[in-house]
Amino acid sequence: MDGPEPGAEGGTYTGAAVAADIVRPFFPPAHTHALYALQEHFYVLLDSFEGPLDLLLFLVRKNRVAIEDLPILNITRQYLAYLELMGEMNLAIASEYLVMAATLIQIKSRVLIRMQTPTDEGAEDEGEDPREELIARLQAYELYRKGADFLAAQPLLGRDVFSRPQVDDFSRLPAAGDTAPVERYAVTVADLLTAYVAVADRLKAESERLEIVQDAVSLDQMLDHVTARLATHSPQEFEELARRLPADRSLLAVLFFSLLELTRLKRVRLAQEEPFAPIVVSRRRHSGDGPPVADGWNAAGDGANPFTA
């Protein structure tokens, strides 16, 4: 691949800028700063693209252009910035994304060459737009996406409308020795194969399932835990709070939400010196110097960690 490093081009549209871009609409401005540290959230968002075409379509919409006007230079830059961000987040980038990146760069270079060569001479492939094929693919993809939207908007059986319950009429098969023929069966070999595939998939999922502690920790429990911890150790870094929990993504999410909740209740303050700097969690003192009301701050000592039992 020639040319500058992906994403570094132009120097402005970096992974961090993209991150801010995606996250902003989802959270009130007050909380956005805290989100820089919570990579989990980006993970979910970036992971929610169905593939490179989905990501491209997203960028086209975000840039408020029509697909047929595909601004290849801009879109390529932004696409590569997203990939860079995925890399920063240590996401496994599916090979499809990389193939598309190569395609974009190739189209871009062909567009640049065309722009540099004046039309008067050597116009061998004049008239052929290097973006043509990609535009057609995006347009076709978008049509099926709208087909999917149409399907999703239908009144779905089992969600919006309901019918009589299915009965298992397997018992209607004649018993052994019964010669009366049952002529029609609503089964085919494809059903048999499908059932086998279902079992195989289930088995596979089983073998890949991580060992996760079944008892999920409730927000209330986490509030108590954080409160107890901060009663003796304040201020302290978010990372430190997180480190004291078993490594589990859902626990981390609950911890994060408990901090947002405590911030809302004005019981803790979250601070960060600059974007991506560690988040410092500190306990807020009540105004006045009377003893804190019975709000649980002093209830438990340091040792009360319900997760390490």
Added chain:
Amino acid sequence: MDSASLYTCKDIIESLLLVAAEPLTPAALGEVLEIDDNELIAAAVDHLEDEYRRRNRGFLLQRVGGGIRLVTREENAPYIRRYIAGKPVRFSRAALETLAIVAYRQPVTRPEIDAVRGVDSSGVIRQLLTRELITIKGRKDVPGSPMLYVTTDRFLQIFNLRTLSSLPDIKSFGDLYPAAELPLLDRQVEG
């Protein structure tokens, strides 16, 4: 057709609608009623449909997948979901995209689906197969003989489609919404 036989017809069809877990086709009705007067059956079905609609109560007659069935009114769905207490039917974006492609281009192979979506679709295809929304119908006569997928009757039943041709023309989706008006948030929508 006399009104007495029309009445009897409606009566019996109503009983059958109650018993059937799958849509009743005109052919099945004719067989059970031992009537080969298709018009009589069609008239009875029309009457019933109209009657339930005017009554506007717990259930309606729905024409779906080439047959008829009783379904609850959409307005009552929250109560029924509470009664059934299971997870309501949900589809991921990937599943809906793949279904749309199979529905519009069937019979279609996995490489063809992959090409449209730009990603490997084998996982989604397996999911749709085991949910009985698509099925395998032979193999395509090209190198590697990939399997051909088609939608099932169950697909029509779940998505409330009378026949495959009740799907709107894919080209009509062309300019439904101007690209710029879709909010960022809509990518999160599922199901």
Added chain:
Amino acid sequence: MDSASLYTCKDIIESLLLVAAEPLTPAALGEVLEIDDNELIAAAVDHLEDEYRRRNRGFLLQRVGGGIRLVTREENAPYIRRYIAGKPVRFSRAALETLAIVAYRQPVTRPEIDAVRGVDSSGVIRQLLTRELITIKGRKDVPGSPMLYVTTDRFLQIFNLRTLSSLPDIKSFGDLYPAAELPLLDRQVEG
């Protein structure tokens, strides 16, 4: 109780009657409707019962074992029997899965089937045995000597297979799985 809430009550109960697989008890109705006015529910049920009786058509409300359900009118029973007798037989998911495992891995023991399906399969196996879709072929020479199951000729007939070897080989179904990610199950069929 006002007539509007009585009407709503009847409306929703009617929907529930349609989808319920078992009789609906007053307690269940109260819970779903979020109403603790037993009289209102009782009145709605009385109204519905009366309404269906006066209508004297395809179905009636029946009180059974402390609950209510819809039943077809007795007069229509011959038609319903004919419908049920002519309906193609569907296999349950459990039956299909178990059958698939026996078909692809025969001869196979129950512990092996259980391990693959992740649930106890003794009930389904018994069903399949009595319906002659599988049969016992000796015992496996391991502690406990569990019985070995194989498919039957009737199985081949129903699935329209000439011989066992015409079962599609799962390994050749490459397009069901992404490259190099074959399922854990291995085919162990010999002829």
